[in-house]
Amino acid sequence: MKYIKWKNSILYFLFILPALFFFFLFFLYPFFRSLWISLTDAYGFNPEIHFIGLANYWEALSNKGFLNSIWVTVKYTAFVTIFANVCALFFALLLDGRCAFKKFFRAVFFLPNLMSLIIVSFVWVFIYGSVYRSFVSAFSIPEAWQISWLGNEKMALISMGITAIWQCAGYYMLIYIASLQNISPELIEAAAIDGASKFQIIRKIKLPLLVPTIDINTILLITAGFKTFDIPLAMTSGGPAGATTTITLQIYNTGFRSNRTGYAAAQSVVLFLIISVITAVLYLFQNRKGGSDS
Amino acid sequence: MKKKVPKNICVTLVTSFAALIYFLPVFIAVLNSFKTKGEILASAISLPTSLRLDNYMTVMETADFIHVFFNSCLVTGGSIFLNLLVSSLAGYALARWNSKWSKFLTLLFLSSMFVPFHTIMITLLTTAKTLNLAGHIYGLIFIYCGLQCSIPIFLIQGFVRALPIELEEAAKIDGCGMIKLFGIIVIPLIKPILATISILNALWTWNDYLLPYLILGKPITIPLSQMYFYGQYNQQWHLIMAGFVVSTTPVIIFFVIMQKHIVNGISAGAVKG
Numbered sequence: 001m002k003y004i005k006w007k008n009s010i011l012y013f014l015f016i017l018p019a020l021f022f023f024f025l026f027f028l029y030p031f032f033r034s035l036w037i038s039l040t041d042a043y044g045f046n047p048e049i050h051f052i053g054l055a056n057y058w059e060a061l062s063n064k065g066f067l068n069s070i071w072v073t074v075k076y077t078a079f080v081t082i083f084a085n086v087c088a089l090f091f092a093l094l095l096d097g098r099c100a101f102k103k104f105f106r107a108v109f110f111l112p113n114l115m116s117l118i119i120v121s122f123v124w125v126f127i128y129g130s131v132y133r134s135f136v137s138a139f140s141i142p143e144a145w146q147i148s149w150l151g152n153e154k155m156a157l158i159s160m161g162i163t164a165i166w167q168c169a170g171y172y173m174l175i176y177i178a179s180l181q182n183i184s185p186e187l188i189e190a191a192a193i194d195g196a197s198k199f200q201i202i203r204k205i206k207l208p209l210l211v212p213t214i215d216i217n218t219i220l221l222i223t224a225g226f227k228t229f230d231i232p233l234a235m236t237s238g239g240p241a242g243a244t245t246t247i248t249l250q251i252y253n254t255g256f257r258s259n260r261t262g263y264a265a266a267q268s269v270v271l272f273l274i275i276s277v278i279t280a281v282l283y284l285f286q287n288r289k290g291g292s293d294s
Numbered sequence: 295m296k297k298k299v300p301k302n303i304c305v306t307l308v309t310s311f312a313a314l315i316y317f318l319p320v321f322i323a324v325l326n327s328f329k330t331k332g333e334i335l336a337s338a339i340s341l342p343t344s345l346r347l348d349n350y351m352t353v354m355e356t357a358d359f360i361h362v363f364f365n366s367c368l369v370t371g372g373s374i375f376l377n378l379l380v381s382s383l384a385g386y387a388l389a390r391w392n393s394k395w396s397k398f399l400t401l402l403f404l405s406s407m408f409v410p411f412h413t414i415m416i417t418l419l420t421t422a423k424t425l426n427l428a429g430h431i432y433g434l435i436f437i438y439c440g441l442q443c444s445i446p447i448f449l450i451q452g453f454v455r456a457l458p459i460e461l462e463e464a465a466k467i468d469g470c471g472m473i474k475l476f477g478i479i480v481i482p483l484i485k486p487i488l489a490t491i492s493i494l495n496a497l498w499t500w501n502d503y504l505l506p507y508l509i510l511g512k513p514i515t516i517p518l519s520q521m522y523f524y525g526q527y528n529q530q531w532h533l534i535m536a537g538f539v540v541s542t543t544p545v546i547i548f549f550v551i552m553q554k555h556i557v558n559g560i561s562a563g564a565v566k567g
Binding site (some may be wrong): 008011016018019020029034037045099100101105107108112113121135137153167227229234245255256269271 | 501
């Protein structure tokens with residue numbers, strides 16, 4: 001009996017081995033290696049490195065550029081998380097109702113999500129530039145009302161956020177639609193018979209039942225926001241004056257432009273810690289809320 | 295079963311209006327892809343004077359689009375295939391193996407979801423260079439397999455746990471070996487979740503920019519070639535917009551064909567992940 005159990009265990013382990021092999025080689029090893037070189041003075045891909053303790057972390061946490069990139073990322077993430085959720089929820093509620101051509105509209109809202117962020121960014125650079133200028137001259141809008149979408153430090157981050165929302169809202173809309181379809185139609189019919197208006201049904205029945213989905217989408221949006229890379233890279237390269245340099249772009253510049261790989265690794269570990277803490281806190285918050293309800 | 299509900303004109307109108315605004319950027323891009331450089335300079339919101347296809351020809355030729363498209367298919371298809379193979383084996387074993395080791399390994403795979411790619415990108419590139427995988431498409435496929443296997447393993451494990459074990463036990467009593475059992479009985483049973491994973495994987499891989507950029511170093515997949523093209527033809531918007539249309543069309547065709555599966559896949563993936 002014991003022999004069979006052993007034989008089974010070994011077979012099961014052999015089944016897991018290929019996945020473990022790739023996972024170890026391309027995730028676990030680089031991850032721990034990254035933790036290690038963040039404590040060293042690694043430069044470029046030079047194999048000679050020296051242990052320097054937490055010096056890289058102190059530098060990161062006292063460096064204005066890096067702290068600024070954290071602040072930029074927080075602002076950007078907050079903007080995208082709020083408005084992408086609002087858009088997604090709005091579209092989902094529209095398509096959940098008695099709208100005609102549902103499939104077609106769902107496709108329209110979702111399609112941007114299938115496009116590469118790099119290409120989407122170029123289209124929006126074009127819109128913020130040439131298209132906007134043509135629009136301004138066609139309708140002769142006074143100069144005081146004109147907006148420099150990507151050139152202005154305050155506007156650039158918002159312009160990037162709009163691009164991100166346009167690209168991702170459809171994805172979260174699909175998740176909202178799926179969870180709206182799980183609401184039992186009897187509940188809504190009963191409310192309608194009792195004389196509830198459409199907006200009352202949305203506010204009093206649909207939204208409260210959607211809260212767990214809103215939580216999930218918020219967690220997904222926040223973690224995605226902190227990892228934003230393609231949009232700032234393609235739209236602004238971090239400018240003007242670092243106003244759109246997100247954490248990931250900062251890590252990329254430190255590691256591959258300045259070649260300070262050790263320091264970049266320390267910055268990337270800080271990003272990892274920020275994301276872990278936020279995710280853990282949000283999950284705890286969500287579970288506690290769910291626990292007290294039931 | 296389904297009651298035919300009367301359509302609401304007001305909601306449909308609001309939705310149409312929202313959809314119109316939402317699709318405006320794509321519409322503008324398509325319009326401008328037919329114009330000449332001079333026409334765009336004159337006005338980027340006017341209609342093109344004729345439906346010229348010159349821009350498309352230029353893009354297809356200079357960006358070597360057919361070749362690039364084929365490479366993107368190879369990377370996406372190859373990584374999906376390898377990932378399905380590896381993670382269905384692992385997911386099945388982790389679901390059926392009752393021991394503290396299987397719990398530990400599950401947690402190990404899951405923990406990777408907290409780590410952003412940027413935390414490992416520098417050391418991953420070093421690893422790829424050491425193993426001589428940098429610059430090769432097969433290297434990129436192997437790396438995707440390691441980076442993207444945890445969510446598929448998790449999804450497959452959950453799916454297998456919900457399957458009745460009696461079928462497998464009966465096969466075992468009949469003398470069916472584990473590998474045969476996996477191939478003949480388990481794989482057909484887990485097909486639905488494999489379809490979901492393929493869709494999710496295709497969406498992650500097709501448009502990925504940073505990892506292919508670091509590993510391949512040459513503009514040979516669609517997002518990379520678009521970025522390169524953009525740098526090369528700075529401000530030549532008529533060509534860039536044609537590039538947008540050319541590189542987005544395959545995705546739209548894919549979506550139209552697979553619409554049901556994509557929508558279900560995303561809903562299922564989000565609820566479980």
